[in-house]
Amino acid sequence: MHTSALVLFSGGQDSTTCLAYALTRYARVETLAFDYGQRHRVELDARLAVRAALGQQFPQWRQRLGEDHLLDLSVLGAISDTSLTRDTAFQMEASGLPNTFVPGRNLMFLTLAAALAYRRGIDVIVTGVCETDYSGYPDCRDDTMKAMQVALSLGMERRVLIETPLMWIDKAATWELAQDLGGQPLVDLIVEHTHTCYLGERSQRHAWGYGCGQCAACVLRAKGYAGFSDKLKRAAAPSA
Ligand code: ZN
Numbered sequence: 001m002h003t004s005a006l007v008l009f010s011g012g013q014d015s016t017t018c019l020a021y022a023l024t025r026y027a028r029v030e031t032l033a034f035d036y037g038q039r040h041r042v043e044l045d046a047r048l049a050v051r052a053a054l055g056q057q058f059p060q061w062r063q064r065l066g067e068d069h070l071l072d073l074s075v076l077g078a079i080s081d082t083s084l085t086r087d088t089a090f091q092m093e094a095s096g097l098p099n100t101f102v103p104g105r106n107l108m109f110l111t112l113a114a115a116l117a118y119r120r121g122i123d124v125i126v127t128g129v130c131e132t133d134y135s136g137y138p139d140c141r142d143d144t145m146k147a148m149q150v151a152l153s154l155g156m157e158r159r160v161l162i163e164t165p166l167m168w169i170d171k172a173a174t175w176e177l178a179q180d181l182g183g184q185p186l187v188d189l190i191v192e193h194t195h196t197c198y199l200g201e202r203s204q205r206h207a208w209g210y211g212c213g214q215c216a217a218c219v220l221r222a223k224g225y226a227g228f229s230d231k232l233k234r235a236a237a238p239s240a
Helices: 013-025 042-057 075-079 105-120 142-155 171-193 216-236
Strands: 004-008 028-035 065-072 124-126 161-163
Touching: 004 013, 004 105, 013 028, 013 042, 013 124, 013 171, 028 042, 028 105, 042 065, 042 171, 065 105, 105 124, 105 142, 142 161, 171 216
Parallel strands: 004 028, 004 124, 028 065, 124 161
Antiparallel strands: none
């Protein structure tokens, strides 16, 4: 019987949905993020705003929401040259991967998360990786997660469970999941407080939230929200 979870929580739509998912299931939920010289501190600010808003608007979750952890991973910036850690534009590389790809990043995240979870007496790690709707990051794949679960469990001599609630759903279904978990208030909170845009843009407000509206992350988020809204409208329309 699992009672506590550590959520990899970046302050984006996906990880916020995962945090809500964990808060509905576990009595104690802690959050973890990594600071690796992200070009935009706005991401790290967003996660604090999301945590505060969740506590204010969902009293049933407030007492479950435990410590927040921020680990310095600036070493990632030293060994990789990507548009997330340097001031270069987002683009697709010849390998077919976007230049936001940091080789092995999720493997490192999970290893550190498991070490922290071990120390905190937590045996479930929740992460918002997804194989369906992404740019094919190989370290987000289901098989990668399962292999990491086995490696970490063996290497730490303790069962580590990696939960991936978004693995097989698309962005529209991620909005739907948020609605199932926390109703319209959670959808509104995600729109208002989470941050996804690669460019760190927060001066333009769209129906789906803040962002430049042009980068790959914004396009994906907007498309998902449109699919979600259409479905809601169809459900509300009287049948002919
Ligand atoms: Zn954007």
